Amino acid sequence: MKRVMLIEPPQLRDWSELKGELDCEPPVGLLYLASALREHGHRVEVLDCFQKGYDERRGFNGKVRIGLGDEEIAERIRAFKPEFVGISCIFFFNGTMARHICKVVKGVDRKITTIMGGIYPTVYSDEVIRDESVDVVVKNEGEVSIVEIVNKGIRSGIVHNPYVEDLDTLPFPARDLINIDDYQRKAFGMTSGRKFTTVLTSRGCPFKCSFCSAHKMWTRKTRFRSAENVLREISMLKELYDIREVHFIDENISLNKERFRKILKGLKELDVKWTTPNGIALFTLDEEDVGLMAESGCYSLAMAYESGNQEVLTNIVRKPLDLQKARRLTREVQRRGIKTRGFFIIGFPGETKEQILDTIRFANELELDMVGMNCLRPYPQTDVYVEAEKNGMIRGCKADDLTTKNAVISTREFSPFWIKSIIEADRFLALNRKRVKPFSVLFREIFSRNGMAAGLYVLALALRYGRRMGGFRPRRGQCRAREEVYLKRLLN
Numbered sequence: 001m002k003r004v005m006l007i008e009p010p011q012l013r014d015w016s017e018l019k020g021e022l023d024c025e026p027p028v029g030l031l032y033l034a035s036a037l038r039e040h041g042h043r044v045e046v047l048d049c050f051q052k053g054y055d056e057r058r059g060f061n062g063k064v065r066i067g068l069g070d071e072e073i074a075e076r077i078r079a080f081k082p083e084f085v086g087i088s089c090i091f092f093f094n095g096t097m098a099r100h101i102c103k104v105v106k107g108v109d110r111k112i113t114t115i116m117g118g119i120y121p122t123v124y125s126d127e128v129i130r131d132e133s134v135d136v137v138v139k140n141e142g143e144v145s146i147v148e149i150v151n152k153g154i155r156s157g158i159v160h161n162p163y164v165e166d167l168d169t170l171p172f173p174a175r176d177l178i179n180i181d182d183y184q185r186k187a188f189g190m191t192s193g194r195k196f197t198t199v200l201t202s203r204g205c206p207f208k209c210s211f212c213s214a215h216k217m218w219t220r221k222t223r224f225r226s227a228e229n230v231l232r233e234i235s236m237l238k239e240l241y242d243i244r245e246v247h248f249i250d251e252n253i254s255l256n257k258e259r260f261r262k263i264l265k266g267l268k269e270l271d272v273k274w275t276t277p278n279g280i281a282l283f284t285l286d287e288e289d290v291g292l293m294a295e296s297g298c299y300s301l302a303m304a305y306e307s308g309n310q311e312v313l314t315n316i317v318r319k320p321l322d323l324q325k326a327r328r329l330t331r332e333v334q335r336r337g338i339k340t341r342g343f344f345i346i347g348f349p350g351e352t353k354e355q356i357l358d359t360i361r362f363a364n365e366l367e368l369d370m371v372g373m374n375c376l377r378p379y380p381q382t383d384v385y386v387e388a389e390k391n392g393m394i395r396g397c398k399a400d401d402l403t404t405k406n407a408v409i410s411t412r413e414f415s416p417f418w419i420k421s422i423i424e425a426d427r428f429l430a431l432n433r434k435r436v437k438p439f440s441v442l443f444r445e446i447f448s449r450n451g452m453a454a455g456l457y458v459l460a461l462a463l464r465y466g467r468r469m470g471g472f473r474p475r476r477g478q479c480r481a482r483e484e485v486y487l488k489r490l491l492n
């Protein structure tokens with residue numbers, strides 16, 4: 001039996017990201033590693049520095065570090081006395097922080113073996129292994145490798161194992177090592193208020209969107225857990241932790257229709273609400289699916305449209321999404337009373353300013369409940385990265401710079417500054433204004449609340465619609481005309 005500590009590092013963010021509530025979800029990857037290690041008789045502790053120090057902010061390398069401080073982390077390592085410490089880095093822009101935590105571990109005891117895994121060390125393995133605080137780098141999926149390292153006592157080098165073929169053979173994530181109650185914040189900006197947690201039902205996506213880095217981690221072959229295995233996990237979550245809502249964090253949960261529909265049927269029977277905060281691929285769905293999703297407890301959906309211009313979507317983003325279909329399905333989702341959130345990306349090499357404005361018009365037209373307008377981050381080894389680098393569009397850009405609000409690409413058409421100003425402009429463009437809901441949805445929302453809560457909700461609605469009718473807030477038609485004038489100004 002060996003003692004292994006698994007660490008989720010603090011997160012580095014841009015100061016501008018601190019405006020809203022930050023998402024904080026359980027480190028599912030580490031929990032999968034923990035259960036694999038425990039199956040082999042090892043003792044494991046999980047330290048989520050981001051969650052444990054959620055309210056702590058410190059300056060770090062010109063950014064803000066959110067999470068526990070070094071002294072507190074060192075103290076916890078001293079208390080557990082691990083022989084191995086695994087550090088996760090699933091974000092490119094958190095690489096410097098993850099390496100810093102390896103240094104903290106070595107500061108406690110140089111004899112502890114540090115292991116780093118996740119997409120950052122997978123892509124930058126040769127560079128990361130040269131860091132004197134990092135002993136072992138794991139490429140790609142971690143369950144088999146971490147067990148091999150600890151069992152064999154591997155103390156240095158790059159470890160790379162084949163993928164687990166049958167995901168049903170993996171034990172469920174060791175959620176008893178965290179406190180699920182600590183993760184009940186407004187995850188990804190959405191929750192219906194029930195006790196929730198995240199579940200992963202598949203790994204990998206076969207599509208070739210030019211900006212996406214998923215295949216670097218999982219390849220383009222999708223491996224699915226069986227519907228039965230997924231439903232068993234959810235039923236266990238309900239029994240053990242009283243979970244009433246599930247957030248599916250798959251890249252593409254609806255890819256295999258038959259399996260997806262089986263999961264929907266099971267969710268309905270389990271009476272659990274659900275959502276897809278990481279996005280659902282609209283091009284894999286039809287109207288019938290949307291109906292089944294609503295009936296099975298889906299209350300909110302994030303949808304990845306990326307662009308509102310078909311030419312950009314097809315030829316530059318290379319996402320197989322038809323915008324007419326996207327419009328139709330979005331209306332259907334809204335008609336079913338499901339909340340909508342849309343993800344968009346602007347600033348692709350080859351995109352024109354006018355095409356970027358089409359994306360804003362499209363986002364506006366859909367009247368989503370929430371719009372996530374992001375600038376393109378050229379993740380290493382993706383198609384957009386290769387093209388932008390070849391054409392000198394991202395000079396001097398490092399992994400640390402690939403944060404959500406930071407534009408780094410400059411083309412003949414636009415500068416990073418222009419892209420940033422468009423992102424900032426989304427609040428003037430009223431993209432996130434409240435949608436006028438159909439009466440059937442309003443009634444359902446009122447009657448699903450009881451007593452006092454229903455009364456307050458009706459009052460809030462009356463105020464909102466009163467302001468709109470009284471002319472304090474522009475009506476939809478007026479808003480569009482005003483926005484169009486604003487957009488035209490942005491072109492210059």
Ligand code: B12
Pocket residue numbers: 008011012013023024025026027028029030032033085086087088089090091092093094115116117118119138140141142143145146188200213214217249250251278379404
């Ligand atoms: C949950 C989640 C979060 C959670 C993080 C929770 C956590 N600590 O894990 C929260 C809400 C905090 C979050 C935030 C963001 N996220 Co996020 N998130 C995810 C999501 C949906 C699931 C992660 C997960 O659990 N995967 C499942 C597990 C099994 O995989 P895994 O974590 O990669 O772990 C495996 C391997 O990587 C490896 N491994 C991992 N760690 C270690 C450690 C060791 C020692 C070893 C040996 C192996 C190992 O083994 C694991 C098991 O096989 C992914 C998408 C996805 N499906 O992966 C996006 C994803 C990671 N997020 C992404 C992004 C962009 C963001 C945000 C910028 C979004 C935003 N606009 O705010 C922020 C940034 C946060 C920040 N500044 O640091 C991108 C990252 C892109 C990149 N390559 O950098 C992803 C890939 C989504 C996407 N397709 O674009 N996110």
Ligand code: SF4
Pocket residue numbers: 205206207208209212213214251252281319
């Ligand atoms: S569909 Fe989603 S996960 Fe698949 S390649 Fe495109 S962006 Fe990546």
